[in-house]
Amino acid sequence: MPLPQTEMPGRLQAHFADRGIRMTEQRRAILRVMETATKHLDAAQLLRKAQKLDASVDRSTVYRTLRLLKRQGLIDELDLMHIHGEGHYYERKLNRDHIHMACLRCGKIMEFVSDIFEKLKGQVEKDCRFRIVVSRLEIGGYCAACRGAK
Amino acid sequence: MPLPQTEMPGRLQAHFADRGIRMTEQRRAILRVMETATKHLDAAQLLRKAQKLDASVDRSTVYRTLRLLKRQGLIDELDLMHIHGEGHYYERKLNRDHIHMACLRCGKIMEFVSDIFEKLKGQVEKDCRFRIVVSRLEIGGYCAACRGAK
DNA sequence: TTAAGTGCAAATATTTTGCTGTCAC
DNA sequence: GTGACAGCAAAATATTTGCACTTAA
Numbered sequence: 001m002p003l004p005q006t007e008m009p010g011r012l013q014a015h016f017a018d019r020g021i022r023m024t025e026q027r028r029a030i031l032r033v034m035e036t037a038t039k040h041l042d043a044a045q046l047l048r049k050a051q052k053l054d055a056s057v058d059r060s061t062v063y064r065t066l067r068l069l070k071r072q073g074l075i076d077e078l079d080l081m082h083i084h085g086e087g088h089y090y091e092r093k094l095n096r097d098h099i100h101m102a103c104l105r106c107g108k109i110m111e112f113v114s115d116i117f118e119k120l121k122g123q124v125e126k127d128c129r130f131r132i133v134v135s136r137l138e139i140g141g142y143c144a145a146c147r148g149a150k
Numbered sequence: 151m152p153l154p155q156t157e158m159p160g161r162l163q164a165h166f167a168d169r170g171i172r173m174t175e176q177r178r179a180i181l182r183v184m185e186t187a188t189k190h191l192d193a194a195q196l197l198r199k200a201q202k203l204d205a206s207v208d209r210s211t212v213y214r215t216l217r218l219l220k221r222q223g224l225i226d227e228l229d230l231m232h233i234h235g236e237g238h239y240y241e242r243k244l245n246r247d248h249i250h251m252a253c254l255r256c257g258k259i260m261e262f263v264s265d266i267f268e269k270l271k272g273q274v275e276k277d278c279r280f281r282i283v284v285s286r287l288e289i290g291g292y293c294a295a296c297r298g299a300k
Numbered sequence: 301t302t303a304a305g306t307g308c309a310a311a312t313a314t315t316t317t318g319c320t321g322t323c324a325c
Numbered sequence: 326g327t328g329a330c331a332g333c334a335a336a337a338t339a340t341t342t343g344c345a346c347t348t349a350a
Binding site for chain 2: 339349350
């Protein structure tokens with residue numbers, strides 16, 4: 001039975017507890033935002049949303065927590081073709097890796113899960129003798145709606 | 151007969167001429183550096199190398215020219231897992247798309263051409279009805295040499 | 301001739317760091 | 326109690342912009 005994409009609130013916090021990583025009010029707020037986010041957030045958006053839960057959260061704590069989450073392999077960092085600005089976007093790493101597509105015209109972000117992608121990663125691991133820790137496939141182009149409209 | 155990976159010096163300049171894009175001393179220097187680069191360059195490295203050919207080249211001209219090259223689809227922009235700093239790396243877009251792998255231990259960058267990657271892009275175009283303009287697959291992990299050493 | 305391109309300096313955007321005080325465990 | 330974490334302010338890094346001057350076509 002496949003797990004749903006909206007998944008296990010509290011899992012990030014559980015991971016922290018499991019590994020003996022200290023929990024603070026600020027981290028709790030940031031993790032909750034990441035856990036409940038319905039779209040990809042950049043650092044500034046994450047800061048604003050976290051401050052709604054705990055007004056004391058500082059920008060530097062957001063960046064420090066993002067670094068921690070990355071090191072723990074709990075989130076992925078994306079560029080999304082820099083549709084808005086030069087910063088990065090973040091999302092929880094869920095059970096299935098997926099491809100990101102960004103429409104260069106309307107800015108819509110789409111996700112796509114593919115067995116061929118899994119096969120490709122297997123090929124890289126085998127043919128290049130490379131142990132994959134993190135992978136990121138981002139595609140820019142035109143979505144179905146915008147293809148015609150161009 | 152497959153085209154070699156080190157390829158056609160002057161092709162970027164030829165493209166500019168074909169499209170009626172103005173050529174300047176500064177652009178000539180920047181294009182030459184991109185054409186002859188043997189590794190991925192960030193904006194600062196590109197600036198330094200271009201200044202050796204034409205000392206007048208300014209940082210802003212480098213960024214403006216990079217933007218132009220991106221819009222023309224002549225170069226790809228990469229993060230290379232931010233192995234050094236938060237900036238971007240650039241490389242000429244050659245005939246065959248390739249995957250980039252960055253070793254998180256030794257920092258080595260590897261490239262890999264795969265038919266499965268081509269097939270995957272075909273799947274995205276077909277199944278998602280998405281017209282791909284640019285794609286970027288970056289992988290972080292451990293190369294063969296570093297796998298043992300860890 | 302003139303629209304496009306340039307350098308320069310300053311602005312903006314993004315991320316990191318040093319320090320001192322606070323809090324989770 | 327103490328080592329890890331926090332806020333704050335300032336620095337570091339990366340990229341963009343306004344403007345007056347220059348140049349390719």
